[in-house]
Amino acid sequence: xxxxxxxxxxxxxxxxxxxxxxxxxxxxxxxxxxxxxxxxxxxxxxxxxxxxxxxxxxxxxxxxxxxxxxxxxxxxxxxxxxxxxxxxxxxxxxxxxxxxxxxxxxxxxxxxxxxxxxxxxxxxxxxxxxxxxxxxxxxxxxxxxxxxxxxxxxxxxxxxxxxxxxxxxxxxxxxxxxxxxxxxxxxxxxxxxxxxxxxxxxxxxxxxxxxxxxxxxxxxxxxxxxxxxxxxxxxxxxxxxxxxxxxxxxxxxxxxxxxxxxxxxxxxxxxxxxxxxxxxxxxxxxxxxxxxxxxxxxxxxxxxxxxxxxxxxxxxxxxxxxxxxxxxxxxxxxxxxxxxxxxxxxxx
Amino acid sequence: xxxxxxxxxxxxxxxxxxxxxxxxxxxxxxxxxxxxxxxxxxxxxxxxxxxxxxxxxxxxxxxxxxxxxxxxxxxxxxxxxxxxxxxxxxxxxxxxxxxxxxxxxxxxxxxxxxxxxxxxxxxxxxxxxxxxxxxxxxxxxxxxxxxxxxxxxxxxxxxxxxxxxxxxxxxxxxxxxxxxxxxxxxxxxxxxxxxxxxxxxxxxxxxxxxxxxxxxxxxxxxxxxxxxxxxxxxxxxxxxxxxxxxxxxxxxxxxxxxxxxxxxxxxxxxxxxxxxxxxxxxxxxxxxxxxxxxxxxxxxxxxxxxxxxxxxxxxxxxxxxxxxxxxxxxxxxxxxxxxxxxxxxxxx
DNA sequence: CTGAAAGCGCTTACAG
DNA sequence: CTGAAAGCGCTTACAG
Numbered sequence: 001x002x003x004x005x006x007x008x009x010x011x012x013x014x015x016x017x018x019x020x021x022x023x024x025x026x027x028x029x030x031x032x033x034x035x036x037x038x039x040x041x042x043x044x045x046x047x048x049x050x051x052x053x054x055x056x057x058x059x060x061x062x063x064x065x066x067x068x069x070x071x072x073x074x075x076x077x078x079x080x081x082x083x084x085x086x087x088x089x090x091x092x093x094x095x096x097x098x099x100x101x102x103x104x105x106x107x108x109x110x111x112x113x114x115x116x117x118x119x120x121x122x123x124x125x126x127x128x129x130x131x132x133x134x135x136x137x138x139x140x141x142x143x144x145x146x147x148x149x150x151x152x153x154x155x156x157x158x159x160x161x162x163x164x165x166x167x168x169x170x171x172x173x174x175x176x177x178x179x180x181x182x183x184x185x186x187x188x189x190x191x192x193x194x195x196x197x198x199x200x201x202x203x204x205x206x207x208x209x210x211x212x213x214x215x216x217x218x219x220x221x222x223x224x225x226x227x228x229x230x231x232x233x234x235x236x237x238x239x240x241x242x243x244x245x246x247x248x249x250x251x252x253x254x255x256x257x258x259x260x261x262x263x264x265x266x267x268x269x270x271x272x273x274x275x276x277x278x279x280x281x282x283x284x285x286x287x288x289x290x291x292x293x294x295x296x297x298x299x300x301x302x303x304x305x306x307x308x309x310x311x312x313x314x315x316x317x318x319x320x321x322x323x324x325x326x327x328x329x330x331x332x333x334x335x336x337x338x339x340x341x342x343x344x345x346x347x348x
Numbered sequence: 349x350x351x352x353x354x355x356x357x358x359x360x361x362x363x364x365x366x367x368x369x370x371x372x373x374x375x376x377x378x379x380x381x382x383x384x385x386x387x388x389x390x391x392x393x394x395x396x397x398x399x400x401x402x403x404x405x406x407x408x409x410x411x412x413x414x415x416x417x418x419x420x421x422x423x424x425x426x427x428x429x430x431x432x433x434x435x436x437x438x439x440x441x442x443x444x445x446x447x448x449x450x451x452x453x454x455x456x457x458x459x460x461x462x463x464x465x466x467x468x469x470x471x472x473x474x475x476x477x478x479x480x481x482x483x484x485x486x487x488x489x490x491x492x493x494x495x496x497x498x499x500x501x502x503x504x505x506x507x508x509x510x511x512x513x514x515x516x517x518x519x520x521x522x523x524x525x526x527x528x529x530x531x532x533x534x535x536x537x538x539x540x541x542x543x544x545x546x547x548x549x550x551x552x553x554x555x556x557x558x559x560x561x562x563x564x565x566x567x568x569x570x571x572x573x574x575x576x577x578x579x580x581x582x583x584x585x586x587x588x589x590x591x592x593x594x595x596x597x598x599x600x601x602x603x604x605x606x607x608x609x610x611x612x613x614x615x616x617x618x619x620x621x622x623x624x625x626x627x628x629x630x631x632x633x634x635x636x637x638x639x640x641x642x643x644x645x646x647x648x649x650x651x652x653x654x655x656x657x658x659x660x661x662x663x664x665x666x667x668x669x670x671x672x673x674x675x676x677x678x679x680x681x682x683x684x685x686x687x688x689x690x691x692x693x694x695x696x
Numbered sequence: 697c698t699g700a701a702a703g704c705g706c707t708t709a710c711a712g
Numbered sequence: 713c714t715g716a717a718a719g720c721g722c723t724t725a726c727a728g
Contacts, residue, residue: 058409059705407721
């Protein structure tokens with residue numbers, strides 16, 4: 001069928017000729033711009049189908065001064081995380097990009113990013129119309145993107161009041177802590193790390209709010225945080241020692257994320273504690289591993305794909321609305337929050 | 349510093365003028381083609397630096413008929429696997445792509461891929477110079493890529509005798525089984541699934557070879573395979589029942605990959621078996637989770653980043669060597685195998 | 697070894 | 713509402 005012969009590329013010119021029309025008309029129907037009579041449109045569409053015409057991306061870019069590429073910037077360590085969190089956000093963005101006819105160029109950056117030296121090529125070459133930045137990244141990078149003038153949106157992170165998609169961490173946390181309380185727990189601890197990540201500090205805040213509201217003044221002695229560590233299994237395991245080694249042992253722990261929760265559970269099991277009987281544990285994120293852990297993890301679900309999708313859509317809207325990039329009004333409309341949802345399984 | 353002013357784009361023309369040279373000369377020094385005198389080159393380079401010239405990707409593409417993009421095709425389920433296996437391969441390719449000045453466009457495809465309907469846009473639009481296909485994918489896709497005439501290489505998969513980068517699964521497996529034998533094990537079982545993936549069937553073969561060589565004729569009663577399942581934790585867990593429920597219980601199990609091994613361990617622990625005392629377990633892949641499991645997983649390491657890097661490099665070479673895509677000679681030179689390495693930890 | 701010129705395949709004012 | 717033409721920023725023969 002599809003002979004791998006050196007078939008000549010079909011151009012817009014061929015289509016125009018075939019449809020007895022002009023290149024501009026073809027261009028208009030392809031791009032859905034301007035008015036073309038129904039008859040002409042049909043003829044053109046027919047010619048396109050018959051000839052198998054596919055527009056050339058580079059030619060379009062060159063002529064229109066748009067790349068139709070979106071950059072997706074992510075810390076390398078976030079990309080290779082065993083729990084596919086950002087990967088799923090990326091996937092959501094990719095999915096929506098297909099709908100919107102964008103290509104997404106992924107650029108991973110080192111954790112110790114340095115301006116200039118590590119500038120992603122897509123930024124240097126300005127080979128994107130807009131950028132999505134996922135998760136916490138070096139502020140050098142942020143400033144660099146900001147200076148570039150290329151529109152961008154953040155996902156699961158915030159910077160000044162630039163457009164962003166964030167999780168409703170506070171309410172998700174409140175819900176989790178309340179659930180624990182309903183189960184009769186009073187001594188509820190918080191376990192966290194990398195507290196400078198806004199998602200994590202918001203989760204702490206939610207915890208504090210819920211505790212205060214329930215009349216527990218002293219949350220401080222019950223919060224265990226290793227600020228300098230990233231929130232991984234290992235960190236959770238290590239913090240487990242501190243939590244369970246103190247004199248005032250909690251009966252429940254709300255963890256800043258699933259990895260920490262899983263690490264804590266691992267430690268607790270090693271100490272022969274029964275979960276949830278001896279210690280109830282709730283995580284946050286709803287990561288793959290939580291479904292397969294023993295016991296299965298009770299957690300707060302984050303809609304990762306949806307976040308990516310929203311980010312792409314928001315960015316696409318920005319690109320359409322502000323070609324001159326000047327309207328700084330209504331910025332707050334561009335800071336979206338997606339709800340999180342408590343998922344009750346076995347660990348609490 | 350970097351004013352976000354509407355600075356006019358610096359073009360090759362500006363550089364030529366500034367360097368008192370011509371556009372073609374500038375082009376040549378940028379691309380390192382043809383001969384340019386040292387003096388001219390220096391002048392041009394100086395002008396480029398001073399003006400901050402960055403070539404326009406689309407203009408280049410249009411003029412040269414190369415996109416400078418590489419497509420990376422991957423099954424969606426492989427991308428979101430909790431164990432970042434293919435993700436790391438991708439990262440390796442991405443890394444090498446930077447060196448070679450390619451952008452890599454990631455396209456994830458559904459597991460139930462259908463020709464035409466699901467054709468990745470990068471293929472349809474021919475917006476890539478070459479393609480990397482990672483892991484086992486639908487044969488429809490393979491045929492479609494083949495028909496497109498776009499050069500491609502496979503990673504961790506094979507198709508006809510197209511260029512590929514594969515793991516030395518057989519020798520890795522032999523090494524693992526031999527290690528188990530050295531430890532005194534005789535009843536060594538094999539645990540696997542999705543046996544149609546060449547990597548997995550090769551691992552089985554390695555197992556069989558090693559067993560035979562050691563005088564164990566009957567490997568059949570010791571191989572446990574669920575062909576229709578993918579090699580996940582869950583499958584490993586489920587197969588655990590069969591392995592440990594039979595009358596002839598193995599003292600060691602060589603698993604087709606880490607996920608299966610981890611699932612098996614989970615089941616065995618639940619059955620109060622001690623690992624490795626009661627049951628020794630070896631995996632394959634050396635995935636993140638194995639380092640944090642209890643006990644830590646003994647496994648065969650696969651150099652994932654390196655595989656991606658090799659794939660990109662191989663593809664880049666193909667693209668340079670055969671612009672007309674005709675030489676089908678020496679294909680076997682293009683089927684690379686990377687060694688695997690036994691990593692001894694705690695589970696065996 | 698270097699420069700002038702055509703051409704890559706589109707989009708976009710601009711006439712009509 | 714539709715067509716002719718310029719121009720996007722490069723690369724690549726082709727003269728010199």
